[in-house]
Amino acid sequence: MLNVAGLEVVIRRRGTTARVVRGLDLSVGAGQRVALVGESGSGKSMTARAIMGLLPPTASATGHVRFDGTDLFEAGWAGLRGSRMTMVFQDPMSALNPVFRVEDQLRAIARSRERSRLAALLESVAIRDPERVLRSYPFQLSGGMAQRVLLAAALVNEPELIVADEPATALDAEIQQLSLELLARRARDEGTAVLLITHHLGLVRAFAEQVYVMREGEIVERGPTRQILRAPSHEYTRSLLASVPRLSGAADG
Amino acid sequence: MTRSGFLGAVIVGGLVLVAILAPWLAPYPSHAGAFVDVDLAYHPPNADHLLGTDGVGRDLLSRLLFAYRTSFLLACVVLLLAVPIGVTTGLAAGYLGGWLETVILRTTDIFLAVPSLVLAMAILGLFDPSLTMAMVAVSFAWWPWYTRLVYNVTRSIRTEGYVEAAETAGAGPLRTMFGEILPNARGPILTKMTLDAGFVILMGAGLSFLGLGAEPPTPDLGTMVAAGTPLLPDVWWPTVFSSLGIVIAVLGFNLLGDGIRDLFGADESC
Amino acid sequence: MINRLVRRVIGGVFVVAGVSVLIFVLARVVPGDPARLALGPAASPEQVEALRERLGLDEPVTVQYARYARQALTGDFGISLYTGRAVSADIRNTFPATLELVLFAMVFVGGCGVLFGVASGMRRNTWLDHGLRLLSVIAVTTPTFVWAVAFMLVFGFWLELFPIAGRLSEWLLPPERVTGLYVTDALLAGQWRHAADALHHLVLPAVALSLPALGQTARIMRASMVDVAARPYIEFARAYAVPEGRVAFQYALRPASIPVLTILGLELVALMGNAFLVEKVFAWPGLARYGVDTILYKDLNGMMATVLVMTLLFVAVNAVVDAVTVFVDPRIRYRRDS
């Protein structure tokens, strides 16, 4: 579904250029759950943006991003972005426009605008009173509710690929897990490809089949999640795993 | 700094130099005072008098150079009076809160509801207009703007981790206000001061345009515009050049202020 | 919502009362002897004494203020030393002219200021943006009276496109008074020629008056558009292929206009201050020019009333702006009072 080959992203700032993504290869098949994991500054967010064609004006990308066989850097994202490929944003509160009702914001992006469909969609992301949420402004929702609305926005046009950029990082673990469960269900039931961008190895374990470990713009390790968490081959992955706080065992990590 | 900010700095720096060096730069330094030569009255710009002469034969260029002294003096004194008052009341209202906050903010509400120009005019009208009185009057109308600015900054800083850490470490209110909060408000304050230097000059010109500013024969930009207006359009040079004199100065401070704002990354609110 | 309304009304009353105290203290207490001040040094002690008695200056200040406030509430601001008439009559005669001027100028400020700011913010770093920013900064930094004088010279004397003084040509009689605004009254009376003539007179002073606030509005609108453009919800709209036009004029404009609304009240105050200069230049028979004259003439009753009426206008306009803000920003509408 998604195939990234030799992706390079450079950022120009005050005369200097920084290569934040260096020759990245990655692919996500239909129905697959893939995670791209890395620390802050590893270039994982820029990768997500390059895939979605949402790089800031100071950044530029080369290489290939193919969606369903089409090279997006050549053909562009028209007709794809927002409908066949969508994105779940990091912070639900700032991604929703503060002065418009949820219903208006969902209608603006949805191909089908029937209210009953929107309500059903909200119910599918575990919102129990969709009518109230549709009538609400974002600031009237809890962070958890707003996160579900973002998920609903990502699902409304029944996309074939969802890129989730650190969903609900600022929120409690519970809503984080719920978001991932809903995305996983979508992948299983509808064959949607999901790419999760995260810094949290625990979430990777809970969600992904395949994982790519990223460090300073490069993929240092890739493979099936279980294998990489159980027997990491790269030094960096090992030290990451060793640093994760554990519920049991030695306190020093 | 941005290109326009740099241009502003050059203009302001140049004008400050001009004001300081006026006695040496002016072709006819004595024309800055009560000089009269009726034969020279209303000469258009010529080789002897680059900007022409006014109604009593004084060289306009010389008077313009000296007028900047008046303007800068006004701006300096007003800011020196208004900023400390505004900063202190703003810090107190924003940090200490309680009834003090209510009293200070409601007082500024009252001042801000009356146009500063009108407030200054009213005061000047009651006393005999003079440059000194104009400084006091404008300052009287000006301080609440700094109260508001510093209040808003203080409110947004007071819950920052380092302020609370200072409080926990045992810093008293004075140290916290002036040592921890104020240094972090210097960007917006400096920006506003630079912009305001221009606007004070603007208001001073407005006051003297109405005859409420510096008393003759002190050279003053607003007075010079006012003196020229009735003779328009035939005698155009006194009005045009003194107006340009005002515009250049205010523009310089404005560009510089915008440059300083960019430098500190402050927002447009000041 | 209701709470907010009540708080606003109380706030407005408080501001008017506060200004009345401030101006009363300035006018009656600070100068020492207002009667001597009004009559000048040439007046005899008997004349001064007579005026003191007429103004009730021998009583304690609090009593004086109480009487002044009581009378002001009934619309009685005393006698103007400048015109010799009741101040209330002077205000009735002059206020509509100023109101017409200020309202017209505010239309320019709101319309053109917002338009220029949006255009600038959307076409960031193009020649259009640079041009509009330069115009805005010149509009802000040029004194209002210089604008007034320049317009008079260029459009009045040289191009002879617009009249340069007064509200109506001399050969026309003012329309029958309904609102006091000539353009409106003439339209109400069906006097098209009068309306056009009044409008013709209004253009130069109103534009001159509006320019500084217009430039400021354009600058803040631009900054606000730029700020909003960087918000995640704009990126969100783009990520979901919302059409660009809709992003700009709906998604961005509405939140971006909120900061402009919040400073509109303060700009109105500055604008009323500048009216004192513009009316003087264009011989506009309004309250602001009356205010200048009363101040120059040391007419305390006239001066105090002028300031109070302008404060009332400020409070009224602010209430309107507030209502608009509430409409634009739902966060205010639904915020629980804490």
Add this chain to the structure above:
Amino acid sequence: MAELLAVRDLGKRYGRVVALDGISLGIAEGESLAVVGQSGSGKTTLGRLVVGLERPTAGSIRYRDGELAHRSRTRAERKAIQLVPQDPLSTLNPSRTAGANVALPLVVHGLPRGRARLVELFDKVDLAERFVDRFPSELSGGQRQRVAIARALATGPRLIVLDEPTSALDVLVQARVVRLLERLRQDLGIAYLFITHDLALVNSVANRVAVLYRGRLVELGPTDSVLRKPQHPYTRRLLSNVAVVDEAEERLKPARPDDEAVDQEFA
């Protein structure tokens, strides 16, 4: 173990909102007590009351023999209880150097504040002397938190309130800061009140855990037993939501509650 700080029936209201309701707990000398809960549980409020940034509306806070709840603190008491704030971006005054930030409590309390003393404090948190003259903007998140810890150590405190000191840091940096904190506690015998939302973290930072839920204390006990045998359903739910990285941990987690229960929480 001698009790250093004792909190009894502590309550805090903001208007009609109850942030804390009848909390009682104690911290012994040199002990690390973790306070865990979701946002809105009252854990940050508890920290603010303990360091004295706010006064409680009910109950008592005893430090050694002094009752702190309703009076201004003495100099000695101020020196004894210090704070490390949460956000590395705002934890230090951006317009002062790292050294000046650390020197502030020394200045306030009239303690020796020469270069040597600053270097000594920086050394305690594994920062070289050159960092003394750096501005916060020139430091990484982890370095800023170290400076904040050095500042908290300056007065020789007996108790430090750590308000999510690592939640904004990457895991590698977090692990280093956690090791540093643990070493300092061993070496200096300081007690911690460690506020966090991350149950997985408490195992490496605390002897005992207090679980707060909507302003109430729902569970309090040794770390090991709270993690292995959680008594309160809320603790079990928190535990079930920890995303772990290996099977041994997974076995520790109780079963997740169904979506219905989750919904109630977030409605």
